[in-house]
Amino acid sequence: MTHKTSIHRLKLTDFRNYPTATLALDGRHVVLTGENGAGKTNLMEAVSFLSPGRGLRRAVLADVVRVGATGGFSIFAEVEGMEGVVEIGTGTEGEGETVVRRLRLNGTPTRSVDELTDHLRILWLTPSMDGLFTGPAADRRRFLDRLVLSLDPAHGRRASDFERAMRSRNRLLSEGRFDPAWLTGIEQQMAALGVAMTLARREMLGLLAGLARSPDDSSFPSAQLALKGFFDKTEGPAIELEDRYGEALASGRYRDAAAGRTLEGPHRADLLVRHADKDIEAERCSTGEQKALLVGLILAHAKLVATMTGHAPILLLDEIAAHFDEGRRAALFNRIDALGGQAFMTGTDRSMFSALGERAQFITVRDSVLVA
Template sequence: MGEPVRVALRSLTLSDFRNYEALSVTFEAPLIALVGENGAGKTNLLEAVSLLTAGRGLRRAALDDLARRDAPRGWAVSARIDGSGGETRIGVGHAPGDPGRRIRIDGADARSSDMLLDYVRVLWLLPSMDGLFTGPAGDRRRFLDRLVLAIDPGHGRRVADLERTLRARNRLLDERGSDAFLDAVEAQLAPLAVAVSYARQETVTLLRARMASQARAGQPFPQADVALAGAFEDSAAGAAAGDLEDVYRDMLAAGRYRDRAAGRTLEGPHRSDLTVRHVAKDMPAALASTGEQKALLIGLVLAHAEVAAATAGLTPLLLLDEVAAHLDPERRRALFQRLETLGLQVMMTGTDPFLFTELPPGSAILKVANGTVSVYKMS
């Protein structure tokens, strides 16, 4: 496999997006630090970039909530991307009453957001993810599904179809639908469940191998070991896909009475969990210190960026919100060196510009203030 194509964001234009009435900014550097006071709009810029790919963006916000206050016409984000096809222009936006995002690629309407994955893939790490290892399993499933989507563009649609079919089964159970109707829905549900689980497991396997490789190479962040856990995965161990579909259909049929009483489907990949262990300390990540958990998460995200670049053939854009402030100087230097080695375009945020003074040559520090972005001049 050859080297992945380097993808870079060259310009970003916002119209009535969050706190920005109008903004147009260009980017030339591979590593970019956005600095400014809290509330200046640094994370809003990252959120705009996250909307250039499939999914709901890094905040998972309702589309109407992305519009600047008192902006009656909705919002728009446009970008110029350098990638495999040369320059690509991407536009996304939303107006009141629209059923979803409007997406245009080089001036043509896109049928779905999945088409954006052919041009740009965006990964992110946010302060809200600091409790990932100690929070509910649903948060870890969503995190894993984002990782899978950067590798497998069809995964988002499969997960959506799985959730829709689960709702249909739950509704039938609640309405005491006939066995024949339940048989039909469960026949649709089983292959979707197997496909979602297999895609997750493939990503987990790739991540484990990459993180082990990083550890052997002296990666500066602690090695995490990840696994997909749950009753469905236990049933899947060693089973062929076709056999597992039969096993899951039988499991669903046998569990109808119990599921009806519970008001939901109790078995399946929608109940699975991503488990993470601190390898050196041989302990669950949830029991590690807050600093260790942050370092484990950074190492995991960097490993995923490498996996995504290798499998997709495109380097992803990486968004790191307030990551430098939580690292000691040695780890901060190690992070910047690692980012330079990865060859990705990375956008970082922070309130203190001096956190970024050790960025490698060719990096950029930009000041965000009053709805504007400008080159930061160190005093």
């Protein structure tokens, strides 16, 4: 049985274009409509900060603070979460390069924002992701890692630790410091972290494959998923894979020094997506087909999160209805509703969401003012 996770109250202070704003919600889906630039996406971004990381825009924290504000921003939310009702407060302190993010749960400071995943999982889809299949591999890796992170909160720390170790190795190689003991220690750390990252990514693709290829209806095309570019075949115990990667790093020191970067590792992998029904690569599909593929993947992942955690995630779907006809929009809303959670959706035209009917709470955004 899947339990619902929902936000019942949201209050912002000095966040983007909002000096202050309060949103009272009743647990239904939320549709935010208004002209471009009114602040709809900013509200969605505020909700995304109820999860670890830098939000759906991956913003520098100092840039999120309202222009002219004398302090940091703050977000307060009352949430019916995975461990019951909880009050979440998060925001920033400091200025310039010293800006840090803080988190309070029920008024008590926490050691890490990672504790947010104990209470809710948040997934999002934004227009900036529309070029995922035709853009650089780094965007697809980041997309996949976000999917992994929603089920495995430790994945983010592994990835950041790997990047830190790789930078240390690259610096030593660029300086010509080929101390075997020092490099071997760093490479062993990279091997353990890199293999763990790869196995976590492949496990996610394995879990997602069945759902992504078996949608509840035919409105969104099925996807075939694969990971390529690093350990394309990962048979054998993890320790053997770590040894193989460690040996590859050691033997490639002079090559990497000449290149100025590490040429082999999980940072070189790519997520491959195919339109299963047409058996063609996603990047060769039409713009509309690519959008439908991406939406289908997000919905499949949301269903996986609900199945694995027992709680439906909160979905943030920015400008979600703009590219679909009336029939596909209705099918999309039915799929969202069937997940059993709460979704936030934005658009310029309220009529595009008419198929939701009473299943949604409609709010108009006008120049940072919210009108129910």
